[in-house]
Amino acid sequence: MKALEVDGVSKDFYVTERFFLGPKKRVLDNISFTVERGQNVAIIGPNGCGKTTLLKTISTIYLPDEGTIRVFGNDIFRHPEQARRAFSFVSPALNFQNKLSLRQTMKFFGRVVGKRPEYIIPFLKRMGILHMMDTRLEGFSEGQKAMVRLAIGFIKDPKILMLDEVVVSLDVERKERIINFILEQDELRDLTILMVDHEPTVVDRLCDKIIILDKGGVLYKIVSVKELLAMVPYRFDINVSLKKDMSDKQLASIGSDFRRYGNKIRYFAHDESEVDEIIKQLLKRSRFVLEFSTSGVSLKDVYFWMMEGKLGKF
Ligand SMILES: Nc1ncnc2c1ncn2[C@@H]1O[C@H](COP(=O)(O)OP(=O)(O)OP(=O)(O)O)[C@@H](O)[C@H]1O
Ligand SMILES: [Mg+2]
Known part of the structure:
Protein backbone atom coordinates (compact mmCIF):
# COMPACT_ATOMS: atom_id res chain seq x y z
CA MET A 1 0.00 0.00 0.00
CA LYS A 2 1.19 3.47 -0.82
CA ALA A 3 1.56 5.80 2.16
CA LEU A 4 2.39 8.82 0.10
CA GLU A 5 1.99 9.74 -3.56
CA VAL A 6 3.46 13.02 -4.73
CA ASP A 7 2.57 13.72 -8.32
CA GLY A 8 3.87 16.65 -10.37
CA VAL A 9 4.09 19.02 -7.42
CA SER A 10 5.37 22.54 -8.09
CA LYS A 11 5.53 25.48 -5.73
CA ASP A 12 6.25 29.13 -6.43
CA PHE A 13 7.04 31.88 -4.00
CA TYR A 14 6.77 35.53 -4.85
CA VAL A 15 9.97 37.42 -4.27
CA THR A 16 9.09 40.47 -2.20
CA GLU A 17 10.67 43.69 -3.38
CA ARG A 18 10.32 46.47 -0.85
CA PHE A 19 6.60 46.34 -0.17
CA PHE A 20 5.53 44.98 -3.54
CA LEU A 21 5.27 41.46 -4.79
CA GLY A 22 8.08 40.85 -7.21
CA PRO A 23 8.44 38.02 -9.73
CA LYS A 24 7.57 34.43 -8.99
CA LYS A 25 10.35 32.07 -8.06
CA ARG A 26 9.94 28.32 -8.59
CA VAL A 27 10.99 26.49 -5.45
CA LEU A 28 9.66 23.00 -6.23
CA ASP A 29 9.62 21.99 -9.86
CA ASN A 30 7.40 19.11 -10.95
CA ILE A 31 8.30 16.68 -8.15
CA SER A 32 6.93 13.14 -8.29
CA PHE A 33 7.65 10.16 -6.06
CA THR A 34 5.87 7.53 -4.02
CA VAL A 35 6.58 6.09 -0.61
CA GLU A 36 5.29 2.64 0.30
CA ARG A 37 3.80 2.05 3.71
CA GLY A 38 6.59 1.24 6.17
CA GLN A 39 9.29 2.64 3.93
CA ASN A 40 11.70 5.26 5.30
CA VAL A 41 12.95 7.92 2.96
CA ALA A 42 15.58 10.64 3.34
CA ILE A 43 15.58 13.85 1.34
CA ILE A 44 18.97 15.39 0.67
CA GLY A 45 20.21 18.31 -1.41
CA PRO A 46 22.04 21.63 -1.10
CA ASN A 47 20.84 24.53 1.07
CA GLY A 48 17.78 26.26 -0.30
CA CYS A 49 16.83 23.51 -2.78
CA GLY A 50 13.35 23.18 -1.30
CA LYS A 51 13.57 20.27 1.18
CA THR A 52 11.68 22.06 3.94
CA THR A 53 9.19 23.49 1.44
CA LEU A 54 8.50 19.95 0.20
CA LEU A 55 7.80 18.68 3.72
CA LYS A 56 5.63 21.71 4.45
CA THR A 57 3.67 21.23 1.24
CA ILE A 58 3.04 17.56 2.06
CA SER A 59 1.98 18.62 5.58
CA THR A 60 -0.62 21.00 4.07
CA ILE A 61 1.16 24.03 5.55
CA TYR A 62 1.70 25.29 1.98
CA LEU A 63 -0.57 24.82 -1.00
CA PRO A 64 1.22 23.67 -4.12
CA ASP A 65 0.73 25.64 -7.36
CA GLU A 66 0.50 22.43 -9.36
CA GLY A 67 0.22 18.73 -8.72
CA THR A 68 -1.51 16.39 -6.31
CA ILE A 69 -0.52 14.70 -3.07
CA ARG A 70 -2.21 11.61 -1.66
CA VAL A 71 -1.78 10.19 1.82
CA PHE A 72 -2.98 6.59 2.08
CA GLY A 73 -4.96 7.19 -1.06
CA ASN A 74 -6.66 10.40 0.17
CA ASP A 75 -6.10 13.59 -1.77
CA ILE A 76 -4.78 15.93 0.92
CA PHE A 77 -6.47 18.99 -0.53
CA ARG A 78 -9.87 17.35 -0.78
CA HIS A 79 -9.59 15.61 2.58
CA PRO A 80 -7.05 17.62 4.56
CA GLU A 81 -8.39 16.46 7.94
CA GLN A 82 -7.84 12.79 7.16
CA ALA A 83 -4.38 13.49 5.83
CA ARG A 84 -3.42 15.63 8.81
CA ARG A 85 -4.47 12.90 11.19
CA ALA A 86 -2.04 10.52 9.52
CA PHE A 87 1.14 12.51 9.92
CA SER A 88 3.28 14.50 12.30
CA PHE A 89 5.70 17.09 11.04
CA VAL A 90 8.58 17.71 13.43
CA SER A 91 10.53 20.84 12.68
CA PRO A 92 13.12 22.85 14.57
CA ALA A 93 11.05 25.92 13.65
CA LEU A 94 8.35 24.92 16.17
CA ASN A 95 8.40 27.49 18.93
CA PHE A 96 6.94 26.92 22.35
CA GLN A 97 5.32 29.01 24.99
CA ASN A 98 8.47 29.30 27.04
CA LYS A 99 6.61 30.10 30.24
CA LEU A 100 4.77 26.77 30.17
CA SER A 101 6.19 23.69 31.86
CA LEU A 102 6.84 20.47 29.98
CA ARG A 103 3.74 18.95 31.62
CA GLN A 104 1.54 21.86 30.53
CA THR A 105 2.99 21.72 27.02
CA MET A 106 2.30 17.99 26.68
CA LYS A 107 -1.23 18.49 28.01
CA PHE A 108 -1.82 21.27 25.52
CA PHE A 109 -0.58 19.36 22.47
CA GLY A 110 -2.26 16.17 23.70
CA ARG A 111 -5.57 18.03 23.82
CA VAL A 112 -5.02 19.49 20.34
CA VAL A 113 -4.76 16.01 18.84
CA GLY A 114 -7.16 14.28 21.22
CA LYS A 115 -4.59 12.05 22.93
CA ARG A 116 -3.78 11.54 26.58
CA PRO A 117 -0.40 13.04 27.45
CA GLU A 118 0.48 9.92 29.51
CA TYR A 119 1.10 8.18 26.22
CA ILE A 120 4.30 10.15 25.82
CA ILE A 121 5.78 9.44 29.28
CA PRO A 122 7.93 6.44 28.27
CA PHE A 123 9.43 8.57 25.54
CA LEU A 124 10.26 11.46 27.88
CA LYS A 125 11.81 8.92 30.22
CA ARG A 126 13.99 7.47 27.49
CA MET A 127 15.05 10.97 26.49
CA GLY A 128 16.11 11.72 30.04
CA ILE A 129 13.75 14.69 30.41
CA LEU A 130 10.95 13.13 32.46
CA HIS A 131 12.35 14.70 35.62
CA MET A 132 11.84 18.11 33.97
CA MET A 133 8.04 17.75 33.83
CA ASP A 134 7.52 20.81 36.00
CA THR A 135 10.35 22.89 34.56
CA ARG A 136 9.40 25.75 32.27
CA LEU A 137 10.58 25.30 28.70
CA GLU A 138 12.68 28.46 28.96
CA GLY A 139 14.96 26.39 31.19
CA PHE A 140 15.55 23.73 28.51
CA SER A 141 18.71 23.50 26.42
CA GLU A 142 18.44 23.44 22.63
CA GLY A 143 19.00 19.68 22.66
CA GLN A 144 16.26 19.18 25.24
CA LYS A 145 13.91 21.38 23.22
CA ALA A 146 14.61 19.24 20.16
CA MET A 147 13.43 16.25 22.16
CA VAL A 148 10.29 18.04 23.31
CA ARG A 149 9.48 18.77 19.66
CA LEU A 150 9.86 15.09 18.83
CA ALA A 151 7.70 14.16 21.80
CA ILE A 152 4.98 16.48 20.47
CA GLY A 153 5.28 14.73 17.12
CA PHE A 154 4.77 11.35 18.79
CA ILE A 155 1.77 12.40 20.91
CA LYS A 156 -0.31 12.20 17.78
CA ASP A 157 0.64 8.56 17.24
CA PRO A 158 1.31 9.28 13.58
CA LYS A 159 1.36 6.78 10.72
CA ILE A 160 3.74 8.99 8.78
CA LEU A 161 6.52 10.82 10.57
CA MET A 162 8.12 13.78 8.82
CA LEU A 163 11.35 15.01 10.34
CA ASP A 164 13.19 18.15 9.27
CA GLU A 165 16.80 17.97 10.51
CA VAL A 166 15.74 16.99 14.02
CA VAL A 167 18.98 15.56 15.32
CA VAL A 168 21.41 18.22 14.07
CA SER A 169 21.68 20.17 17.30
CA LEU A 170 22.04 17.11 19.51
CA ASP A 171 25.08 15.56 21.15
CA VAL A 172 26.10 12.03 20.19
CA GLU A 173 24.39 10.36 23.14
CA ARG A 174 21.04 12.07 22.61
CA LYS A 175 21.23 11.50 18.87
CA GLU A 176 21.75 7.84 19.59
CA ARG A 177 18.78 7.70 21.97
CA ILE A 178 16.52 9.39 19.46
CA ILE A 179 17.58 7.17 16.58
CA ASN A 180 17.08 4.04 18.69
CA PHE A 181 13.70 5.27 19.85
CA ILE A 182 12.57 6.05 16.31
CA LEU A 183 13.82 2.63 15.14
CA GLU A 184 11.86 0.95 17.92
CA GLN A 185 8.69 2.91 17.21
CA ASP A 186 9.17 2.26 13.52
CA GLU A 187 9.03 -1.46 14.14
CA LEU A 188 6.28 -1.30 16.71
CA ARG A 189 3.95 0.96 14.76
CA ASP A 190 4.94 0.26 11.19
CA LEU A 191 5.80 3.93 10.70
CA THR A 192 6.52 5.51 7.36
CA ILE A 193 9.26 8.12 7.71
CA LEU A 194 10.15 11.02 5.46
CA MET A 195 13.17 12.89 6.79
CA VAL A 196 15.56 15.63 5.82
CA ASP A 197 18.97 14.73 7.17
CA HIS A 198 22.53 14.81 5.91
CA GLU A 199 24.31 12.51 8.30
CA PRO A 200 25.19 9.22 6.66
CA THR A 201 25.09 7.44 10.02
CA VAL A 202 21.52 8.63 10.69
CA VAL A 203 20.24 8.02 7.17
CA ASP A 204 22.03 4.68 7.00
CA ARG A 205 20.27 3.40 10.10
CA LEU A 206 16.83 4.84 9.53
CA CYS A 207 16.19 4.94 5.80
CA ASP A 208 15.94 2.64 2.80
CA LYS A 209 15.69 5.21 0.04
CA ILE A 210 17.09 8.66 -0.71
CA ILE A 211 15.46 11.41 -2.74
CA ILE A 212 18.07 13.81 -4.06
CA LEU A 213 16.84 17.30 -4.83
CA ASP A 214 18.86 19.70 -6.95
CA LYS A 215 18.96 23.50 -6.92
CA GLY A 216 15.72 25.05 -8.12
CA GLY A 217 13.67 22.30 -6.45
CA VAL A 218 14.21 19.75 -9.20
CA LEU A 219 14.16 16.06 -8.40
CA TYR A 220 17.59 14.81 -9.37
CA LYS A 221 17.55 11.14 -8.50
CA ILE A 222 15.98 8.53 -6.26
CA VAL A 223 18.45 5.92 -5.05
CA SER A 224 18.63 3.23 -2.41
CA VAL A 225 20.64 4.16 0.68
CA LYS A 226 22.90 1.15 0.17
CA GLU A 227 23.64 2.17 -3.39
CA LEU A 228 24.51 5.73 -2.47
CA LEU A 229 26.58 5.00 0.62
CA ALA A 230 28.55 2.40 -1.30
CA MET A 231 29.61 5.21 -3.61
CA VAL A 232 30.75 7.62 -0.92
CA PRO A 233 34.47 7.85 -1.57
CA TYR A 234 35.38 9.16 1.90
CA ARG A 235 33.99 8.63 5.35
N1 LIG B 1 7.72 31.39 2.90
C1 LIG B 1 8.61 31.66 1.93
N2 LIG B 1 8.49 32.76 1.15
C2 LIG B 1 9.36 33.01 0.14
N3 LIG B 1 10.40 32.22 -0.17
C3 LIG B 1 10.59 31.12 0.57
C4 LIG B 1 9.71 30.77 1.67
N4 LIG B 1 10.14 29.61 2.22
C5 LIG B 1 11.24 29.23 1.53
N5 LIG B 1 11.51 30.13 0.54
C6 LIG B 1 12.60 30.03 -0.43
O1 LIG B 1 12.46 28.79 -1.08
C7 LIG B 1 13.71 28.17 -1.30
C8 LIG B 1 13.73 26.81 -0.65
O2 LIG B 1 13.72 26.94 0.76
P1 LIG B 1 13.71 25.70 1.74
O3 LIG B 1 13.70 26.21 3.12
O4 LIG B 1 12.64 24.77 1.35
O5 LIG B 1 15.13 25.03 1.41
P2 LIG B 1 15.90 23.84 2.16
O6 LIG B 1 16.29 22.88 1.08
O7 LIG B 1 15.08 23.33 3.27
O8 LIG B 1 17.19 24.57 2.70
P3 LIG B 1 18.11 24.27 4.02
O9 LIG B 1 19.03 23.15 3.64
O10 LIG B 1 18.83 25.54 4.22
O11 LIG B 1 17.17 23.93 5.14
C9 LIG B 1 14.75 29.13 -0.75
O12 LIG B 1 15.26 29.87 -1.83
C10 LIG B 1 13.96 30.00 0.20
O13 LIG B 1 14.53 31.27 0.27
MG1 LIG C 1 15.35 23.21 5.31
Whole structure:
Protein backbone atom coordinates (compact mmCIF):
# COMPACT_ATOMS: atom_id res chain seq x y z
CA MET A 1 0.00 0.00 0.00
CA LYS A 2 1.19 3.47 -0.82
CA ALA A 3 1.56 5.80 2.16
CA LEU A 4 2.39 8.82 0.10
CA GLU A 5 1.99 9.74 -3.56
CA VAL A 6 3.46 13.02 -4.73
CA ASP A 7 2.57 13.72 -8.32
CA GLY A 8 3.87 16.65 -10.37
CA VAL A 9 4.09 19.02 -7.42
CA SER A 10 5.37 22.54 -8.09
CA LYS A 11 5.53 25.48 -5.73
CA ASP A 12 6.25 29.13 -6.43
CA PHE A 13 7.04 31.88 -4.00
CA TYR A 14 6.77 35.53 -4.85
CA VAL A 15 9.97 37.42 -4.27
CA THR A 16 9.09 40.47 -2.20
CA GLU A 17 10.67 43.69 -3.38
CA ARG A 18 10.32 46.47 -0.85
CA PHE A 19 6.60 46.34 -0.17
CA PHE A 20 5.53 44.98 -3.54
CA LEU A 21 5.27 41.46 -4.79
CA GLY A 22 8.08 40.85 -7.21
CA PRO A 23 8.44 38.02 -9.73
CA LYS A 24 7.57 34.43 -8.99
CA LYS A 25 10.35 32.07 -8.06
CA ARG A 26 9.94 28.32 -8.59
CA VAL A 27 10.99 26.49 -5.45
CA LEU A 28 9.66 23.00 -6.23
CA ASP A 29 9.62 21.99 -9.86
CA ASN A 30 7.40 19.11 -10.95
CA ILE A 31 8.30 16.68 -8.15
CA SER A 32 6.93 13.14 -8.29
CA PHE A 33 7.65 10.16 -6.06
CA THR A 34 5.87 7.53 -4.02
CA VAL A 35 6.58 6.09 -0.61
CA GLU A 36 5.29 2.64 0.30
CA ARG A 37 3.80 2.05 3.71
CA GLY A 38 6.59 1.24 6.17
CA GLN A 39 9.29 2.64 3.93
CA ASN A 40 11.70 5.26 5.30
CA VAL A 41 12.95 7.92 2.96
CA ALA A 42 15.58 10.64 3.34
CA ILE A 43 15.58 13.85 1.34
CA ILE A 44 18.97 15.39 0.67
CA GLY A 45 20.21 18.31 -1.41
CA PRO A 46 22.04 21.63 -1.10
CA ASN A 47 20.84 24.53 1.07
CA GLY A 48 17.78 26.26 -0.30
CA CYS A 49 16.83 23.51 -2.78
CA GLY A 50 13.35 23.18 -1.30
CA LYS A 51 13.57 20.27 1.18
CA THR A 52 11.68 22.06 3.94
CA THR A 53 9.19 23.49 1.44
CA LEU A 54 8.50 19.95 0.20
CA LEU A 55 7.80 18.68 3.72
CA LYS A 56 5.63 21.71 4.45
CA THR A 57 3.67 21.23 1.24
CA ILE A 58 3.04 17.56 2.06
CA SER A 59 1.98 18.62 5.58
CA THR A 60 -0.62 21.00 4.07
CA ILE A 61 1.16 24.03 5.55
CA TYR A 62 1.70 25.29 1.98
CA LEU A 63 -0.57 24.82 -1.00
CA PRO A 64 1.22 23.67 -4.12
CA ASP A 65 0.73 25.64 -7.36
CA GLU A 66 0.50 22.43 -9.36
CA GLY A 67 0.22 18.73 -8.72
CA THR A 68 -1.51 16.39 -6.31
CA ILE A 69 -0.52 14.70 -3.07
CA ARG A 70 -2.21 11.61 -1.66
CA VAL A 71 -1.78 10.19 1.82
CA PHE A 72 -2.98 6.59 2.08
CA GLY A 73 -4.96 7.19 -1.06
CA ASN A 74 -6.66 10.40 0.17
CA ASP A 75 -6.10 13.59 -1.77
CA ILE A 76 -4.78 15.93 0.92
CA PHE A 77 -6.47 18.99 -0.53
CA ARG A 78 -9.87 17.35 -0.78
CA HIS A 79 -9.59 15.61 2.58
CA PRO A 80 -7.05 17.62 4.56
CA GLU A 81 -8.39 16.46 7.94
CA GLN A 82 -7.84 12.79 7.16
CA ALA A 83 -4.38 13.49 5.83
CA ARG A 84 -3.42 15.63 8.81
CA ARG A 85 -4.47 12.90 11.19
CA ALA A 86 -2.04 10.52 9.52
CA PHE A 87 1.14 12.51 9.92
CA SER A 88 3.28 14.50 12.30
CA PHE A 89 5.70 17.09 11.04
CA VAL A 90 8.58 17.71 13.43
CA SER A 91 10.53 20.84 12.68
CA PRO A 92 13.12 22.85 14.57
CA ALA A 93 11.05 25.92 13.65
CA LEU A 94 8.35 24.92 16.17
CA ASN A 95 8.40 27.49 18.93
CA PHE A 96 6.94 26.92 22.35
CA GLN A 97 5.32 29.01 24.99
CA ASN A 98 8.47 29.30 27.04
CA LYS A 99 6.61 30.10 30.24
CA LEU A 100 4.77 26.77 30.17
CA SER A 101 6.19 23.69 31.86
CA LEU A 102 6.84 20.47 29.98
CA ARG A 103 3.74 18.95 31.62
CA GLN A 104 1.54 21.86 30.53
CA THR A 105 2.99 21.72 27.02
CA MET A 106 2.30 17.99 26.68
CA LYS A 107 -1.23 18.49 28.01
CA PHE A 108 -1.82 21.27 25.52
CA PHE A 109 -0.58 19.36 22.47
CA GLY A 110 -2.26 16.17 23.70
CA ARG A 111 -5.57 18.03 23.82
CA VAL A 112 -5.02 19.49 20.34
CA VAL A 113 -4.76 16.01 18.84
CA GLY A 114 -7.16 14.28 21.22
CA LYS A 115 -4.59 12.05 22.93
CA ARG A 116 -3.78 11.54 26.58
CA PRO A 117 -0.40 13.04 27.45
CA GLU A 118 0.48 9.92 29.51
CA TYR A 119 1.10 8.18 26.22
CA ILE A 120 4.30 10.15 25.82
CA ILE A 121 5.78 9.44 29.28
CA PRO A 122 7.93 6.44 28.27
CA PHE A 123 9.43 8.57 25.54
CA LEU A 124 10.26 11.46 27.88
CA LYS A 125 11.81 8.92 30.22
CA ARG A 126 13.99 7.47 27.49
CA MET A 127 15.05 10.97 26.49
CA GLY A 128 16.11 11.72 30.04
CA ILE A 129 13.75 14.69 30.41
CA LEU A 130 10.95 13.13 32.46
CA HIS A 131 12.35 14.70 35.62
CA MET A 132 11.84 18.11 33.97
CA MET A 133 8.04 17.75 33.83
CA ASP A 134 7.52 20.81 36.00
CA THR A 135 10.35 22.89 34.56
CA ARG A 136 9.40 25.75 32.27
CA LEU A 137 10.58 25.30 28.70
CA GLU A 138 12.68 28.46 28.96
CA GLY A 139 14.96 26.39 31.19
CA PHE A 140 15.55 23.73 28.51
CA SER A 141 18.71 23.50 26.42
CA GLU A 142 18.44 23.44 22.63
CA GLY A 143 19.00 19.68 22.66
CA GLN A 144 16.26 19.18 25.24
CA LYS A 145 13.91 21.38 23.22
CA ALA A 146 14.61 19.24 20.16
CA MET A 147 13.43 16.25 22.16
CA VAL A 148 10.29 18.04 23.31
CA ARG A 149 9.48 18.77 19.66
CA LEU A 150 9.86 15.09 18.83
CA ALA A 151 7.70 14.16 21.80
CA ILE A 152 4.98 16.48 20.47
CA GLY A 153 5.28 14.73 17.12
CA PHE A 154 4.77 11.35 18.79
CA ILE A 155 1.77 12.40 20.91
CA LYS A 156 -0.31 12.20 17.78
CA ASP A 157 0.64 8.56 17.24
CA PRO A 158 1.31 9.28 13.58
CA LYS A 159 1.36 6.78 10.72
CA ILE A 160 3.74 8.99 8.78
CA LEU A 161 6.52 10.82 10.57
CA MET A 162 8.12 13.78 8.82
CA LEU A 163 11.35 15.01 10.34
CA ASP A 164 13.19 18.15 9.27
CA GLU A 165 16.80 17.97 10.51
CA VAL A 166 15.74 16.99 14.02
CA VAL A 167 18.98 15.56 15.32
CA VAL A 168 21.41 18.22 14.07
CA SER A 169 21.68 20.17 17.30
CA LEU A 170 22.04 17.11 19.51
CA ASP A 171 25.08 15.56 21.15
CA VAL A 172 26.10 12.03 20.19
CA GLU A 173 24.39 10.36 23.14
CA ARG A 174 21.04 12.07 22.61
CA LYS A 175 21.23 11.50 18.87
CA GLU A 176 21.75 7.84 19.59
CA ARG A 177 18.78 7.70 21.97
CA ILE A 178 16.52 9.39 19.46
CA ILE A 179 17.58 7.17 16.58
CA ASN A 180 17.08 4.04 18.69
CA PHE A 181 13.70 5.27 19.85
CA ILE A 182 12.57 6.05 16.31
CA LEU A 183 13.82 2.63 15.14
CA GLU A 184 11.86 0.95 17.92
CA GLN A 185 8.69 2.91 17.21
CA ASP A 186 9.17 2.26 13.52
CA GLU A 187 9.03 -1.46 14.14
CA LEU A 188 6.28 -1.30 16.71
CA ARG A 189 3.95 0.96 14.76
CA ASP A 190 4.94 0.26 11.19
CA LEU A 191 5.80 3.93 10.70
CA THR A 192 6.52 5.51 7.36
CA ILE A 193 9.26 8.12 7.71
CA LEU A 194 10.15 11.02 5.46
CA MET A 195 13.17 12.89 6.79
CA VAL A 196 15.56 15.63 5.82
CA ASP A 197 18.97 14.73 7.17
CA HIS A 198 22.53 14.81 5.91
CA GLU A 199 24.31 12.51 8.30
CA PRO A 200 25.19 9.22 6.66
CA THR A 201 25.09 7.44 10.02
CA VAL A 202 21.52 8.63 10.69
CA VAL A 203 20.24 8.02 7.17
CA ASP A 204 22.03 4.68 7.00
CA ARG A 205 20.27 3.40 10.10
CA LEU A 206 16.83 4.84 9.53
CA CYS A 207 16.19 4.94 5.80
CA ASP A 208 15.94 2.64 2.80
CA LYS A 209 15.69 5.21 0.04
CA ILE A 210 17.09 8.66 -0.71
CA ILE A 211 15.46 11.41 -2.74
CA ILE A 212 18.07 13.81 -4.06
CA LEU A 213 16.84 17.30 -4.83
CA ASP A 214 18.86 19.70 -6.95
CA LYS A 215 18.96 23.50 -6.92
CA GLY A 216 15.72 25.05 -8.12
CA GLY A 217 13.67 22.30 -6.45
CA VAL A 218 14.21 19.75 -9.20
CA LEU A 219 14.16 16.06 -8.40
CA TYR A 220 17.59 14.81 -9.37
CA LYS A 221 17.55 11.14 -8.50
CA ILE A 222 15.98 8.53 -6.26
CA VAL A 223 18.45 5.92 -5.05
CA SER A 224 18.63 3.23 -2.41
CA VAL A 225 20.64 4.16 0.68
CA LYS A 226 22.90 1.15 0.17
CA GLU A 227 23.64 2.17 -3.39
CA LEU A 228 24.51 5.73 -2.47
CA LEU A 229 26.58 5.00 0.62
CA ALA A 230 28.55 2.40 -1.30
CA MET A 231 29.61 5.21 -3.61
CA VAL A 232 30.75 7.62 -0.92
CA PRO A 233 34.47 7.85 -1.57
CA TYR A 234 35.38 9.16 1.90
CA ARG A 235 33.99 8.63 5.35
CA PHE A 236 35.81 11.32 7.35
CA ASP A 237 37.14 14.80 6.82
CA ILE A 238 39.72 16.77 8.74
CA ASN A 239 39.37 20.53 8.59
CA VAL A 240 42.60 22.41 9.12
CA SER A 241 43.23 26.13 9.66
CA LEU A 242 46.72 27.25 8.72
CA LYS A 243 48.57 30.03 10.47
CA LYS A 244 51.36 29.93 7.89
CA ASP A 245 50.89 29.10 4.24
CA MET A 246 51.98 25.70 2.91
CA SER A 247 52.60 24.67 -0.69
CA ASP A 248 50.47 22.01 -2.36
CA LYS A 249 53.44 19.69 -2.19
CA GLN A 250 53.77 20.20 1.56
CA LEU A 251 50.05 19.66 1.99
CA ALA A 252 50.18 16.46 -0.05
CA SER A 253 52.83 15.09 2.29
CA ILE A 254 50.22 15.17 5.08
CA GLY A 255 47.50 13.37 3.12
CA SER A 256 46.91 12.80 -0.57
CA ASP A 257 43.23 13.85 -0.81
CA PHE A 258 42.66 17.46 0.15
CA ARG A 259 41.02 20.65 -0.95
CA ARG A 260 42.18 24.16 -0.26
CA TYR A 261 39.83 27.05 0.58
CA GLY A 262 42.15 29.99 1.30
CA ASN A 263 43.93 29.22 4.55
CA LYS A 264 41.52 26.39 5.31
CA ILE A 265 42.39 22.90 4.13
CA ARG A 266 40.09 19.94 4.08
CA TYR A 267 41.55 16.43 4.06
CA PHE A 268 39.47 13.36 3.23
CA ALA A 269 40.05 9.93 4.73
CA HIS A 270 38.57 6.51 3.93
CA ASP A 271 38.85 5.07 7.41
CA GLU A 272 39.95 5.76 10.97
CA SER A 273 43.52 4.61 10.44
CA GLU A 274 43.89 7.18 7.68
CA VAL A 275 42.48 9.82 10.03
CA ASP A 276 45.06 8.84 12.65
CA GLU A 277 47.88 9.11 10.12
CA ILE A 278 46.80 12.57 8.93
CA ILE A 279 46.50 13.78 12.53
CA LYS A 280 49.97 12.43 13.27
CA GLN A 281 51.36 14.35 10.29
CA LEU A 282 49.49 17.53 11.29
CA LEU A 283 50.89 17.39 14.80
CA LYS A 284 54.40 17.26 13.34
CA ARG A 285 53.71 20.53 11.52
CA SER A 286 52.49 22.64 14.41
CA ARG A 287 54.51 25.59 13.05
CA PHE A 288 52.00 25.85 10.18
CA VAL A 289 48.84 24.50 11.72
CA LEU A 290 46.63 26.70 13.88
CA GLU A 291 43.91 24.14 14.64
CA PHE A 292 42.05 21.18 13.16
CA SER A 293 38.93 19.13 13.73
CA THR A 294 37.66 15.79 12.46
CA SER A 295 34.11 14.92 11.48
CA GLY A 296 32.13 12.36 9.53
CA VAL A 297 31.48 13.20 5.90
CA SER A 298 27.97 14.53 5.30
CA LEU A 299 25.57 13.54 2.55
CA LYS A 300 25.83 17.16 1.43
CA ASP A 301 29.35 16.24 0.31
CA VAL A 302 27.90 13.35 -1.64
CA TYR A 303 25.75 15.86 -3.43
CA PHE A 304 28.74 18.01 -4.32
CA TRP A 305 30.79 15.04 -5.47
CA MET A 306 27.93 14.01 -7.62
CA MET A 307 27.73 17.42 -9.22
CA GLU A 308 31.47 17.42 -9.81
CA GLY A 309 31.17 14.06 -11.51
CA LYS A 310 33.23 12.34 -8.83
CA LEU A 311 30.60 9.69 -8.38
CA GLY A 312 31.02 8.53 -11.94
CA LYS A 313 28.02 6.21 -12.15
CA PHE A 314 25.52 9.07 -11.86
N1 LIG B 1 7.72 31.39 2.90
C1 LIG B 1 8.61 31.66 1.93
N2 LIG B 1 8.49 32.76 1.15
C2 LIG B 1 9.36 33.01 0.14
N3 LIG B 1 10.40 32.22 -0.17
C3 LIG B 1 10.59 31.12 0.57
C4 LIG B 1 9.71 30.77 1.67
N4 LIG B 1 10.14 29.61 2.22
C5 LIG B 1 11.24 29.23 1.53
N5 LIG B 1 11.51 30.13 0.54
C6 LIG B 1 12.60 30.03 -0.43
O1 LIG B 1 12.46 28.79 -1.08
C7 LIG B 1 13.71 28.17 -1.30
C8 LIG B 1 13.73 26.81 -0.65
O2 LIG B 1 13.72 26.94 0.76
P1 LIG B 1 13.71 25.70 1.74
O3 LIG B 1 13.70 26.21 3.12
O4 LIG B 1 12.64 24.77 1.35
O5 LIG B 1 15.13 25.03 1.41
P2 LIG B 1 15.90 23.84 2.16
O6 LIG B 1 16.29 22.88 1.08
O7 LIG B 1 15.08 23.33 3.27
O8 LIG B 1 17.19 24.57 2.70
P3 LIG B 1 18.11 24.27 4.02
O9 LIG B 1 19.03 23.15 3.64
O10 LIG B 1 18.83 25.54 4.22
O11 LIG B 1 17.17 23.93 5.14
C9 LIG B 1 14.75 29.13 -0.75
O12 LIG B 1 15.26 29.87 -1.83
C10 LIG B 1 13.96 30.00 0.20
O13 LIG B 1 14.53 31.27 0.27
MG1 LIG C 1 15.35 23.21 5.31
